[in-house]
Amino acid sequence: QSAPGKPEIMRCRSPEKETFTCWWKPGSDGGLPTNYTLNYYKEGEELINECPDYKTAGPNSCYFNKKHTSLWTIYNITVKATNRMGSSISDPHYVDVTYIVQPDPPMNVIPAVGIQDGKPYLLVKWSPPPLADVRSGWLTLIYELRLKTEGEEWETFLVGQQTQYKIFSLNPGNKYIVQIHCKPDHHGAWSEWSQEKYIQLPSDFRMKDL
């Protein structure tokens, strides 16, 4: 039996710049019942606060709701493991909420076939994830689209802020798989890819096909 090993703060994420969650990985528990407390202080403040909510985001996590989430400051976060033999504290983890925004994936991805100057193209449309207002620029999202035929490599297209995209130079008769993901325009991380969507291009193109 021994004091617990050092926990490690693995990741913090905000889905919409309004709340955020941090997760940690416990160290060894020294063979004893061990409990964990997450403490944080904000830049320029002396006050040490404890995690407001250990439950909402599941085990080994701390959820900061709107009231506890500030955009204007850097959080200095540590996790302390304690058992009967002693305790140990993680390295500090610095969080600036604007940098940890990872949105949910885009929704309603709809691929359709079109024709322009007699050439077939794929028009894919989608909508942003249902989170903070994207229309007003409060949270500006950019998108990437990826496309492949079964068994091939993905081909990725940087789309920018549009929520639709046309892809030319395709092979008639192929069955394509399409996915979209998104990210805040400046800081933050790409969302997961949206659900795979399939579209079959007709083999030969005549106007009447469409």
Next chain:
Amino acid sequence: QSAPGKPEIMRCRSPEKETFTCWWKPGSDGGLPTNYTLNYYKEGEELINECPDYKTAGPNSCYFNKKHTSLWTIYNITVKATNRMGSSISDPHYVDVTYIVQPDPPMNVIPAVGIQDGKPYLLVKWSPPPLADVRSGWLTLIYELRLKTEGEEWETFLVGQQTQYKIFSLNPGNKYIVQIHCKPDHHGAWSEWSQEKYIQLPSDFRMKDL
């Protein structure tokens, strides 16, 4: 011969949120020489003022230079037509300069072809209309770009505040027409579209082409 008909204030416009002009349409002149005076008072003020400048913006107009232009305040404007037989006054026209800004079109629109990961893209650059003071932050403009090949429908892209834009989903070998217009970030109207600019995409792309 009779008293003049009622004039009508048709439109007021500010090109850069620093000055503005109003135009009116005369009513019947009753067959007699008729003159027009524009009067206004500002919200919270008793003082009735007369149009400071009937000349600069041409006939049946009143030009308010910087000294006479205030934002976030409502102007109550009327036009009075007078001839020997009498006079008649227009309905009042309420104006807050914040909401009547319509900029001039963007300038120096330059389309160019680029290549990224072996894919052709169109990079369009432009500059804001010269009258608009975007440098100081007094006026913030957003832009829209539209693109088409001869005989096709326009495709419009909301660009936001940047003054350049990359378009990927293109058809090699096509000749494209590009135009840009702009508008204040919140209120006001879109400018006219800029002059049409043409760009020919090479049909097949090899690195050495560029």
Next chain:
Amino acid sequence: LPICPSGSVNCQVSLGELFDRAVKLSHYIHFLSSEMFNEFDERYAQGRGFITKAVNGCHTASLTTPEDKEQAQQIHHEDLLNLVLGVLRSWNDPLLHLVTEVQRIKEAPNTILWKAAEIEEQNKRLLEGMEKIVGRVQPGDTGNEVYSRWSGLPSLQLADEDSRLFAFYNLLHCLRRDSHKIDNYLKLLKCRLIHDSNC
């Protein structure tokens, strides 16, 4: 992740980033305020001639704010920052009451209710940010808590429907106007202080 020099105690959000976030937030608040005003105007104010009566000013009229580019550029940035703070503070109380009183309007659509609550919350968040910015630009200066008191609650609760609706119209008209001023001044200040007036 923001790179904090190891061992450094005071790793902080830069002034430029603070302004970026404040401008994005002020833009969002004004966007919501405009939409709320337009929605209310369309649904409750058509044909009532409220605009002619709305010219008796807003509760923040006592705060002398710049009304053209020249005035805005001549005012010292510390005074303009404090003015922005003053206008924001002046809206805390009315926004708090607006959220409850709007629910009493006949068939008030959810979109108006949601916006009133969202604006109230984001206004507090912007106030927090502005206090941080002022603290950074004028360290040590606690600043005089200038703000304009609002006494419009009774008019939002009047029995006569026309008068009550006009009181809402005037409040939303003033919110649209003041939130646009704040957004405009912050964009100006950001260009001046962060980009040397060369945005």
